[in-house]
Amino acid sequence: MPAQHWIEPHPHGIYVRPADAWIDPARPADRALVTHGHADHARGGHGHVWATPETLAIMELRYGTASGTGVDYGDTIRMGGVDIRYVPAGHVLGSAQIVLEHAGERVVVTGDYKRRPDPTCLPFETVPCDIFVTEATFGLPVFRHPDTPSEIDRLLGALHAHPDRCVLVGAYALGKAQRVICELRARGHADPIYIHGALERMCALYAHFGVDLGELRPATGVAAKEMRGAIVMAPPSALNDRWSRRLPDPITAMASGWMRVRQRARQRNVELPLIISDHADWDELTSTIREVAPSETWITHGREDALVHWCGLHQMRARALALVGREDEDEG
Amino acid sequence: MRQFSQLLDGLVYTRSRNGKLDLIADYMRTAPDPDRGWALAVLTGNLDLKAVKSSAIGEMIRARTDPILYEMSRDYVGDMAETVALLWPKREDQPAEIDYGALSLSAVVDRLSAVSRAAAPDALAQMMDHLDASGRFALLKLATGGLRVGISARLAKTGFARAFGLDVNDVEECWHALTPPYADLFHWAEGRGERPDPVGTPFFRPFMLAHPLEDGAVDLVDYAAEWKWDGIRVQIVGTGRETRLYSRAGDDITGSFPEVAAAFRGHAVLDGELLVKGESQGAHEHGGSAASFNALQQRLGRKTVSAKMLADYPAFVRLYDLLLEGDDDLRQLGWTERRGRLEAFLPTLDQDRFDISAVIDAKDFDALAEIRAGARDAAIEGVMLKRRDSPYVAGRKAALWYKWKRDPLTADCVMMYAQRGHGKRSSFYSDYTFGCWTDDGALLPVGKAYSGFTDEELKWLDRFVRTNTVNSFGPVREVEKTLVVEVAFDSIHMSKRHKSGLAMRFPRIARIRRDKPAHEADRVETLKRMVS
Numbered sequence: 001m002p003a004q005h006w007i008e009p010h011p012h013g014i015y016v017r018p019a020d021a022w023i024d025p026a027r028p029a030d031r032a033l034v035t036h037g038h039a040d041h042a043r044g045g046h047g048h049v050w051a052t053p054e055t056l057a058i059m060e061l062r063y064g065t066a067s068g069t070g071v072d073y074g075d076t077i078r079m080g081g082v083d084i085r086y087v088p089a090g091h092v093l094g095s096a097q098i099v100l101e102h103a104g105e106r107v108v109v110t111g112d113y114k115r116r117p118d119p120t121c122l123p124f125e126t127v128p129c130d131i132f133v134t135e136a137t138f139g140l141p142v143f144r145h146p147d148t149p150s151e152i153d154r155l156l157g158a159l160h161a162h163p164d165r166c167v168l169v170g171a172y173a174l175g176k177a178q179r180v181i182c183e184l185r186a187r188g189h190a191d192p193i194y195i196h197g198a199l200e201r202m203c204a205l206y207a208h209f210g211v212d213l214g215e216l217r218p219a220t221g222v223a224a225k226e227m228r229g230a231i232v233m234a235p236p237s238a239l240n241d242r243w244s245r246r247l248p249d250p251i252t253a254m255a256s257g258w259m260r261v262r263q264r265a266r267q268r269n270v271e272l273p274l275i276i277s278d279h280a281d282w283d284e285l286t287s288t289i290r291e292v293a294p295s296e297t298w299i300t301h302g303r304e305d306a307l308v309h310w311c312g313l314h315q316m317r318a319r320a321l322a323l324v325g326r327e328d329e330d331e332g
Numbered sequence: 333m334r335q336f337s338q339l340l341d342g343l344v345y346t347r348s349r350n351g352k353l354d355l356i357a358d359y360m361r362t363a364p365d366p367d368r369g370w371a372l373a374v375l376t377g378n379l380d381l382k383a384v385k386s387s388a389i390g391e392m393i394r395a396r397t398d399p400i401l402y403e404m405s406r407d408y409v410g411d412m413a414e415t416v417a418l419l420w421p422k423r424e425d426q427p428a429e430i431d432y433g434a435l436s437l438s439a440v441v442d443r444l445s446a447v448s449r450a451a452a453p454d455a456l457a458q459m460m461d462h463l464d465a466s467g468r469f470a471l472l473k474l475a476t477g478g479l480r481v482g483i484s485a486r487l488a489k490t491g492f493a494r495a496f497g498l499d500v501n502d503v504e505e506c507w508h509a510l511t512p513p514y515a516d517l518f519h520w521a522e523g524r525g526e527r528p529d530p531v532g533t534p535f536f537r538p539f540m541l542a543h544p545l546e547d548g549a550v551d552l553v554d555y556a557a558e559w560k561w562d563g564i565r566v567q568i569v570g571t572g573r574e575t576r577l578y579s580r581a582g583d584d585i586t587g588s589f590p591e592v593a594a595a596f597r598g599h600a601v602l603d604g605e606l607l608v609k610g611e612s613q614g615a616h617e618h619g620g621s622a623a624s625f626n627a628l629q630q631r632l633g634r635k636t637v638s639a640k641m642l643a644d645y646p647a648f649v650r651l652y653d654l655l656l657e658g659d660d661d662l663r664q665l666g667w668t669e670r671r672g673r674l675e676a677f678l679p680t681l682d683q684d685r686f687d688i689s690a691v692i693d694a695k696d697f698d699a700l701a702e703i704r705a706g707a708r709d710a711a712i713e714g715v716m717l718k719r720r721d722s723p724y725v726a727g728r729k730a731a732l733w734y735k736w737k738r739d740p741l742t743a744d745c746v747m748m749y750a751q752r753g754h755g756k757r758s759s760f761y762s763d764y765t766f767g768c769w770t771d772d773g774a775l776l777p778v779g780k781a782y783s784g785f786t787d788e789e790l791k792w793l794d795r796f797v798r799t800n801t802v803n804s805f806g807p808v809r810e811v812e813k814t815l816v817v818e819v820a821f822d823s824i825h826m827s828k829r830h831k832s833g834l835a836m837r838f839p840r841i842a843r844i845r846r847d848k849p850a851h852e853a854d855r856v857e858t859l860k861r862m863v864s
Contacts, residue, residue, distance in 0.1 A: 141397065142405045142418035146464070161358075240758050252758070260418060260465070261409055262344065267807075269758055271345045283422070306404045313398060 002130040002295055003105045006082070009298060009321040014109060014133065016100060019079035021050075023098055023109050026323070033084065035111025036095035037062065037174055040301075050077065052086055054094025054209055058174065061201055073122065089113040090124035091278050092175030093206055099127050108292070109133040114277065115284040116148065119182040120175070120211045124288075132294035133321070136302030137279040138257050145257055145281040151274045152183045155231070158251055158272050163229045166194075167272065168250035170236040173199050175278050177233050178206045180255050181213045183276075184231065194219035194227055196234035196243065224248040240269050257281065286310060333440060334431040335363050336371050337466035343481055347754045352483060356491025367437040369513025374474070375481055375488035377583075378512055381444045384452045384475040389416055392453045396421055413476065417468035420460050431464040438513070444475055486581040496521040501538040501726040504582055508535025534569040534576040536584075537601060537655055537663075538726035542716060542733035549697040550717055550734065556667065557692040557700055559618050559707070560714040560735055561650055562625045562823070562837075563607035564632070568592070568649065572599035577606075588634050589647050595685035600677065603653040603724075605689070608645045613711040619690025620650065624711070625837060626825045648685045651678070655724055663724040670724065704738055713822060714738045740820040741862055742842055743768065743854045746775055747815045750797040751808050753782060760790055761797035761809065764841070766817055768832065768856045775813055776832035776856055784820065784840030793844065816845040816853050824862050832856050834863070 008015045013025035021031040028045035035041050035051075037058030042051070044063030049056065053070035060068075071077055073096065076085045086096035091112040100107045106129040113124050113135065138145075159167045171177040177199050184193070192215040195203060203213055219232050228248045238244060239252055254270045257277030265273035280288060285307060289297055297318040299307050304320035311318035342355045356375065360368050373379035393402055393416045402419070409415040440459060447455045456475055460468050473479035486500075489507065493500040498521060509530030510517050519525030566585070567578040575593045576586045586593045589606065596602075608631065610623025623645070630645050631637070654674040655663055662670050671691075678688050692715060694700035704715050714737035722732040745766035753762035763782040767775040785793060796815055803810035820842035827835030834856070 140405050140408055140419075141401050142409055142415060144418070144422070144465075240752060242759050245759055262414060263410060265345065269347075269752075269754070271347065271351075273345065303404070303408070306401055309398070309400055309404075 003102070003107055006102050006105075007100065007107055007131070009133075009323070011322060013323070014321075016079075016082055018102060019082045019084070021079060024111065031079075033098055034059070035089065035098060035109065036091055038092070038112065041111060050084070052094040052096050055096070056094075057205060057209070058094060058202075061205055087125045087127055088122035090115065090118055090121060093121050093178070093209060093211065095121060095175075097125070097127065099129070105130045107131040107133065108294075110135055112137065112279055113288075114280045115288065116145070118179055118278070119186060120179050120206060126288070126291050128292055129294050131296050131298060132289065132292045133298040133300060134285065134289065134307075135279065136285060136299045136304050136307045138277065138281050139285060139299070139303035139305075139307040141282045141306070143257060143260055143281045144283055145260070145275050145277050148183055148276055149187060151255075151276050152180075152187045155184070155253060155272065155274055156187060156189060158253070159229065159231060162251060165249040165251055166227045166230050166232050166247050168232045168234060168239065168244060168247055168252050169274070170239040170252070170254040170256075170268075170270075171233055172256075172278075173202050173235045176255055176276070177235075178203060178211060178213060179278065180274075180276060181216070181233065182211065185212070185214050189231070190214065191230060192217045194222065194230055194232040196220075196232075196238055198235050198238070199233055219247070236268075289316065290314075333435050333437055333463055333467040333470065334433055335359065336367065336437045337431070337464070337470040339371065340470050340479075340481060341466050343483060347758075349487070352487065353491045353494050356488060357495035360492050360495035364436070365518060366513035366515065369515065369518060370437050370441045372488065372492060372514055372517075373512035374479060375483065375491075376485040378485075379441070379474075380477045381441065381474055382477040383444045383447050383449060384456055384472075385449070386412060386476050386478075388453045389413070389456070389472060389476065392416075392457055393419070396457075413472040413478070414469055417465050417472055420465075420468055423461055431462070431467045435459055435462040435467075440471060440474065484581045485583055489582070492521070502527070504536055504538050506530050506535075507582075508533040532571060534571045534574050536567060536569065536576075536578040536582045538582070539565055539567065539580055539603065540653075540724050540726065540733060541728040542735040543728055543730065545717060545734040545736040552694060552696055552700065554719060554721075555717045555734075556671070556720055557694060558652070558689045558716045558718065559614065559692065559712050560716050560737065561605040561607060561622060561689065562613055562713045563605040563622065563628050563650075566592075566604055566606040566649060567655075568596055568600075568602040568604070570596050570598045570600055572597070588631060588637060590637060591642055592647050592649060592685055595682040598680065599658050600654065601656040602649070602651055602674075603655060604649040604651040604686075606647060606649055608647055613713075615710055618707070618710060618712060620687050622648075622650070624823075624825055626827065626835070648687065651686060651688045653724060666721040666723065667718050668720045704736065708738055711823060712738070737822065740822055740838075740842075741824065742818055742820050743778075743859055743862075744816050744845060744848060744852070745778060745819050746813050746850045746853045747796075747811055747817055748775060748777055748813060749808050749810050750793075757790075760794045762790055762794070764793070764817070766819060768854045768859055769851070770832075770856050777830045778832045778834050778856065778859060779819060779821070779830065779836040779839040781819060781839045781841050784842055785844070789841075789844060793841075814850050816848040816850055817841050818843040818845055824859060826863055832859075834859055 006017045012027050014023040021033050022029040023033045024041040025032050030047035032046040032049045034049055037055050042059050044065055049068035056068040056070050059065045071086045076083050083101040085099040087099055089095040089097045089111055098109045108127050108129040115124050171180050194217050197220055251271050253272035255274040255276040258264045259273030259275045298321050300321050300323050308318045308320050339359045346352050405419050406415040489503050490500045493503045506528045509528040516528040520527045565580045569576050575596045579585050607622035608627040611621050612624040614621040627645055654670055717734040719732045747764050748767045749765040750761040751763040765777050765780045767777045800812040801809045819839050821836035821839040823837045825835050829835045
């Protein structure tokens, strides 16, 4: 077993023994290495955090955590004899894989990742390693995300077909919302986009880091008729809630990898399901494991069973790690 | 296939009727021939391709993916066709999953109707490779004959009519002259041909419907009164060679009631109430009795009917009207004349399956009101008022026919659960389950209502639910058992639907009783005494 003596999976995080540090710990830790800013990976209350400058800024915005050391992509820090490097994961702004090297062995912890282009963050980099700790949010072969531009075109098609209504897009406040806005811009949609209050600060942070979101307007305090024919972005929890009553006859859309399955979309009362995900789909998960070609794959949150089974079919060693609190479906 | 599969997806996700009609209309205007004709056949339930057994689909996918991965996926997705559609392996030479339009709906229909059972799986697999996930789903559902679109034939025809600015009743009138893919129909709709002539086929004529009599009175010199029977409206269409039964929506329900269809061999079109024989509603003095609507419900929606069903719930029709006798169209005649023709026609019918709806003998409106009030014990819903000179016209026309339901029953119930509504109400908790007390102090659900309140009351109820939630089960919220609502309903029956053993017909919220403490709400026993 490679690296077993210095890296340990626990239900509440991955412990790097020589560095006495935890990766994405679910409970407060003295020393935390954080892959990205989503709540199931980045929590408040740690003693000291090492993360990319973007992730630190996101954590500061969300938890007010100020004590952190920014580590730029590609830079190496040394901690208790472990070389630690942050490599782009392509998931959201600032998201990183954490590459650990110690005693001649290399471990890569992906955090969450995806392989397809995202205008709001740097693309995933493949790093060959001994142990590959991968996510498996969409770890079933039914999850194959379609082309993003074709999904965006469906959104714009619905918008143009109903000039008297608005399209209300439910999207996770960190990452998905900004990415959908950027993808809309890339398909030529230059109109102002109205945003729910819960998205404002995160959008401003993205803009601060140089992501051009075009003209955004608050959806609050605006007359309904002004939003006719416009796109309104909100966190998923607001879709069917009182907040949406202010909108002009909204077409309810939701941008998520879960929208691939009809019943999931129906359960959410979604009229326009958009399969846009910030996670690797099944084909990306399996092709990434092939490319990285580790001697062992550890599979964290999601549908681990199927991916473990797939590794077995292809004569690759794999084990499922049962990490707690990693099933935030709004994030898909 | 893409335009068709997108239409199906749209119909699955769109909640509002109007939105569905727009989707259908848009498709009918823009899709090519003969695709749109086949689509119309699918939507109206007139295309049934069963070349492929669902077991063949299972085999097909197991040959292409690992069986364990397939099982895991199916467990997660829940539906076999959807699972297979989603995990169908992508061909190496295709960069992304896109339906390029290589395969049209009509090509699929042609292929599936011609293929043998043995060759079907291979044919299907070839087609799967040219489609995206939505297209594959539509294909598999078409192939196994299990495409449930969740809309009525009437809605599909209404969407078609909307596409070309036609009256849906005109479409309905010629519908049965047509066979898929309906080239004649599209020619006519687009002004390129004559209207198809359905002569000689047992086709549906749109029903004449009634307005509720809100308040005020009518003069019985001008109006005749009949009992309002609680079954389903049915149209019996016979050509002499063939007889079909149609529901109010124009759906062919002949298969569910074979004994009724078999009992009519004539050449005529009749309108009546489909009922099950029994004693629950009405009696001899009302011109005959019938079983409750609940009994009839056992027979609805069945494709095949067992001998036991036929014996336990024998159906018959109580006739209201005669639309055509032979080739003689009576619809322009006044009600009195048609009634005379119907009475004269009656003796030619099988007395076991057909009787006639009695005309109520009342000297004036006040006398009728008294008779109507007295009919509660006989569990009759109310009375119908028909203008004596009214022609038989499609739909609801003001001042011709009225339904005058008896005053509803009411009960004070306690709100137990709430769920969000759909469409415009999607943010509101607008669907309520309410209960009554048992003798040992437990609250048992007796019904569910989502209407009856004003917009203001809805806002208040929504706020009540949000601030008094004690538990959430998925979309359902359990609330503090403190709010009494007065529920109005037309009748109440024994039923297994609720734990209380009771089910209400047309329950609605009549009033919010903020003044009433919950323990003073009605008891289940009280409701049981109202059972008709």
